[in-house]
Amino acid sequence: MEIPEDAVLLRIFIGESDRWHHQPLYEAIVLKAREMHLGGATVLRGPMGYGKSSRLHTAKILDLSMDLPIVIEIVDGEQNINAFLPVIDKMISGGLVTMEKVKVLHYRGKHPSS
Numbered sequence: 001m002e003i004p005e006d007a008v009l010l011r012i013f014i015g016e017s018d019r020w021h022h023q024p025l026y027e028a029i030v031l032k033a034r035e036m037h038l039g040g041a042t043v044l045r046g047p048m049g050y051g052k053s054s055r056l057h058t059a060k061i062l063d064l065s066m067d068l069p070i071v072i073e074i075v076d077g078e079q080n081i082n083a084f085l086p087v088i089d090k091m092i093s094g095g096l097v098t099m100e101k102v103k104v105l106h107y108r109g110k111h112p113s114s
Contacts, residue, residue: 001039002039003039003075003076003077003107005103005104006101006104007039007075007078008076008099009073009099009102010074010076010081010084010097010098010099011072011096011099012074012096012097013049013051013069013071013095013097014026014072014095015094016068016069017067018095025070027043029088030072032088033074036084037080038074039077039080040074040075040076041072041073041074042072043072044070044072046068046069046070046071047068048069049069051094052096
């Protein structure tokens with residue numbers, strides 16, 4: 001699988017407690033991206049954040065620590081990302097989705113040590 005040099009970065013901002021069919025939403029999104037053979041996905045957990053509701057989510061407040069911010073980053077060609085957008089639109093009920101053009105410098109797998 002190759003990613004073109006001129007690619008797109010899709011960022012999906014959701015909450016850790018968001019679900020899709022009894023599964024963590026971030027997990028469902030990454031598995032769907034893999035199923036659709038997108039170039040790669042990474043899930044980042046944020047220690048603090050807020051969104052449209054302005055409700056603060058932070059690891060410092062015990063009651064809110066179960067719904068920390070999650071960012072999913074997916075990189076691939078624009079055509080593949082555009083094909084993925086209707087899929088995630090059905091999965092995400094709240095959050096933020098952004099897209100930006102990126103230049104891919106390296107996309108390599110790990111080679112076994114010699």
